[in-house]
Amino acid sequence: MSPKRSDRLNAMSGKRTHSHQPRSNRPRPRPVPPLLLGAAGVAAALLAGQVLPLTPLVNPRYFPTTSAVLAALADDLARAEFWRALADTMTAWAAGLAIAVAAGAALGILIGSLPPVRAATASTIEFLRPIPSVALVPLAVLLFGTRLPSTLLLVVYAAFWQVLVQVLAGVRDVDPVAADTAKSLRLTKWQRLAHLAWPTALPYLMTGVRLAATVALVLAVTAELVIGSPGLGHEIAVAQTSGAAERMYALILVAGALGVAVNLGVRALEREVLAWHPSVRGEAR
Amino acid sequence: MIVLVRKALLVLGLPSVLFALWWFASAGSTSFYFPPLSEIVAEFGETWTAERWREDVLPSVARLGAGYAASCAAGVALGLLIGRVRWLFHATEPVLEFARAVPPPVLVPVIMLFAGIGDGMKVAVIISGCLWPILLNTVAGVRSVDPVQLDTAAAYRLGRFRTLTAIVLPGASPRIVTGMRQALAIGVILMVISEMFAAQSGLGFAIVQFQRSYAIPAMWSGILLLGCLGAALAAVFACVDRAVLHWYHRQRTEEA
Amino acid sequence: MLEVAGIGRDYRVDGEVHTAIDALTFQVAEGELVCVVGPSGCGKTTLLRMCAGLLAPTRGAALVDGREVDGPPEDTAVVFQEYGRSLFPWMRVGANVELPLKRLGLTRAQRRERVAEALRLVDLEGKERVWPWQLSGGMQQRVAIARAIAFRPRLLLMDEPFAAVDAQTRADLEDLIRDLWARLGITVVFITHDIDESVYLGQRVLVLSSPPTTLRAEVHIGLGPERDQLETRSSPAFAKLRGQVWAEIQAAKRGET
């Protein structure tokens, strides 16, 4: 491991410097790497999934044990259709997320930094936000049929608001002294957006991306499930209507694992773009 | 007075314009699924009678309230814990991310296995969606509290509990409130979704029934109602926000 | 160049109106270096923010080049009292200093050079790639100063810019400011709490009263253009001026009129 990287990992896992922890020239206990901790958490969850169905609480027929689910998963992994479905879902997800994040971030920064626009659009945004994507299914089908745009419409509609609301809150977070500084430097409107509003909103946006990433995944799968466009969701629907619980849970496991992978990606991105932020720079102040 | 008029204009201006656009654009519509707005509005009064409010809307809103309140409490409590305790953060993150990525249509049957099919299940479904924005924002907020403020709290040995309640919680509150704002709309959406399963009444149930029985204007009126509900809740939320975070907003608006 | 005409500012604290600055009138000629002193909380920062177009006056106005200030005037640099918060934590030191240069139409290399030079002048040579929060308080303050001087403004407004640096560095920075001022002919308004500093630096020292603030006294510093940390400061004229300013401030604090 490069020194830089190991330092980062330490920074991530080391306790805050002010905690009541023995320190000094005594060797400090090596912190457990976060990945290991995460793996331990996953292992615990899987174990719970194995044990729970063996108790009288739930019926293993409807809530299969982890081992049964993993066996079904192994079958799936060997099938080409599974990988095709996965690719379809990922396509819808990635495209939908990209559109939602780009539109949400751009509009959020724009609306957020123009107070009159913000005031004028607030009520409309709040009106549109709670409309469930699932209620739009017939409309999506009517407009785009069962093809990709249909799924995209639902994905973007759901994920967009998450990003927008986060960015709007982030733009509002600009430090008053920093704002004064920018003004006194006579930064242009664009410079102020790029150098003040955007970096301030960035931590908010990152949370928005993490929220939107999973919402997009959820909606991509749901849309496939309901509309029947090809993808993981459709596979889940088939398993569901066939009463194949093991396979259904195996597919859910895949959806969940995608969520975890997506999160890892966003975390890595966060470490890069938020290196300056207290939440990331962590130790060694 | 002028202030009030200005405010009303700001709140109602854009919605009125959009409404008018929709009205005229759909005026001659013969599409089955996109009826004229005039028809939807006429249907609105007929559909959402006092009885429907009593039987469908209010119970739904009550479940929403319960689920939302529980999500706020759980999200903030968990978020504070996870945000402060590093190893817990790393140990729970993948599992939580996993849970977050399970789509409601497959999650709800699982919840039904454990929580039955009554109100408890529906509240649980609402929580399963509302929790995440609050939790994620709380964790992010806790982790971005000003280090100097944390040092101050530590130097005066405020103690875990007081540091949490007097420093970390208010320090993270702008983020927490953002999460709660997000969750509000998600709660309404999950309220509808929860009523697509094992329901016999409710606002979401009614909308789904209209859709299934091809009562399209009624379905649209339900969607309108959802939007109004969301906007109304957001207005209430904004008041609470202004009261709780007045120190935050005033610092940013009072000067200049 | 800068004219302050009957300027005043009220703040509203919990519904009650509190007059921070009652009325101030003075002029700063082109190329002048004026120091402002006054008791803590008398409204120096408020005055500076009004001159910089960051705060609207309640009464009167500030004029730059005869035009009423209603937004930050062109070619003006401000060093804020809260130096830490005025640096952008998401930019490294170099980027922070370079930011205002971006709209001056300089080439990249020119900007680089100016940044390097400004950092060298404040004794932070080679710190371009460091983050602001990796610096000590005094170093952060010097970055803020470097940003202002790299910009080469016509009007330089400074709010206690040397509060966090050690005595030796402070002396060096004082000489730096006097040197830049003399060489480039800029106009400087300099807020300080250090009486010696105000006398050493300024051509004129404005002493403000306690709130509601008015101009208590205006001390002309006839020390001549050539000043030296050892010689000037130990001269009898310096001691006399120093005593004069000190007496005015004490009187101001006691609330005499």
Added chain:
Amino acid sequence: MLEVAGIGRDYRVDGEVHTAIDALTFQVAEGELVCVVGPSGCGKTTLLRMCAGLLAPTRGAALVDGREVDGPPEDTAVVFQEYGRSLFPWMRVGANVELPLKRLGLTRAQRRERVAEALRLVDLEGKERVWPWQLSGGMQQRVAIARAIAFRPRLLLMDEPFAAVDAQTRADLEDLIRDLWARLGITVVFITHDIDESVYLGQRVLVLSSPPTTLRAEVHIGLGPERDQLETRSSPAFAKLRGQVWAEIQAAKRGET
């Protein structure tokens, strides 16, 4: 009371290790008032944070009452250099000052009284109901000082606590600290950039070198317990000590050893 034993601290800047403090060893006896001076960026704040248990040393240790510091020690108050950021913007001034008192088992009335008294001592009487961000820089700094003295600590660590106040107020606060110290027998470590202040206040002045920092000199101030702003400062002994500290700092800055 406070013992610093071979303490050192490295920072990692972009992968490179940078030694801020090499090794420092000194003691502060119970009831002593020690001033620390040194060039900007030499590691004074770092030292103070290690003594306060807020930062782990890379080498060596700080000991309070013979126990190694591994977290903030009991009965210690800290005034931070970043005074503005150490006040909580969601609490009014009174609540900010009162907060540390909450775990001392005082009644509400007792707390109120202590807060009022502390604010009076720093010349902010009756400002309890004001928000911190409605105060000027110097007033904010005084709130932070009031918080520390209301707490009545055994060990008081102060990082340039008077940097933002005017000369007159500064003199008053200096006398306040000396008075509290003499009356209550507390131990004070006081970081400052003002050489006069260090000599006026301290029983001993520690002069730090430039990084990698070591203890450059230790100047004993034999001025006696009774000090007076006018008399003491104009005494020849004062001038001599002042010159001594000044020479050490200059040498430190030039990097002599």
Added chain:
Amino acid sequence: ACGGDESDDGGVDTVSVGVIPIVDVAPVYLGIEQGFFEARDIEVELTEAQGGAAIVPGVAAQEFDFGFSNITSLLLAQSSGLPVEIVANGVASTGVEGEDFGAVMVPADSPIQTAADLATATVAVNTLNNIGDTTIRESVRLDGGDPSDIGFTEVAFPDMPAQLSAGNVDAAWAVEPFKSMIEAEGGRPVAWNYVDAAPDLTVAAYFTTSQLSQEDPDLVERFSEAIAESLQYATDNPDAVRDILGTYTDINPDIRAALTLPAFPAEVNRDSVERLAELGEADGIFENPPDVDALLP
């Protein structure tokens, strides 16, 4: 959508059909496999949707040329003004009590013994105000019970076995393969609602829009014929049906071998459709009375 624009000149028409991936649509898969569509110059593109929410608007928007839906849903659509027309039969009840593909099931230890006992029970149906509850009410009525107090609850078919076993509902109206799954758990049938509703009840059918049937009657005709042939083939070769289930569903092979197949008559039973319309009207699920003549071919 790709209607029959380039027909007649010997070209092949591609039609898209929205189906639900369940036992009921096995004949279509068989028909494709056997080349019944190809023989009529039709290439079928199947889209497997979860239910009517996507299929009916899909057909209405001519995204699908044909769709598969149950009769009550089609009556509903027709009565609400959607111009849908049935073009071919889909699936029908076997008409034999004890051997149908759908029944109201209760757990082994349930006190409910007959349909009349359901009068005060909570009964799971896949969709409220649809074919399930109207026919179950009829069963209760026939058994001498009062159906007005039945507590119908929406539970998707796949969730029924679990909910029944968890005790969240007293009874569940299950179709294959879930009926077999409940039986495997020890559950037993208490009412045969399809059998009770009408003799040889037509449960579901293939439909299209009036627009398509007017624009391209030839294509509709050929599609109907192909479906009819497929239905006949399915009726004649039940084992082929069980086999083809393995290709588009995940039904476990044991259950696939044991489950009760529905009947696949080639013709829609008009009387039973009228009966369903009457039942629906009696239960007040239609806003306007449906026009059976307009719906049927």
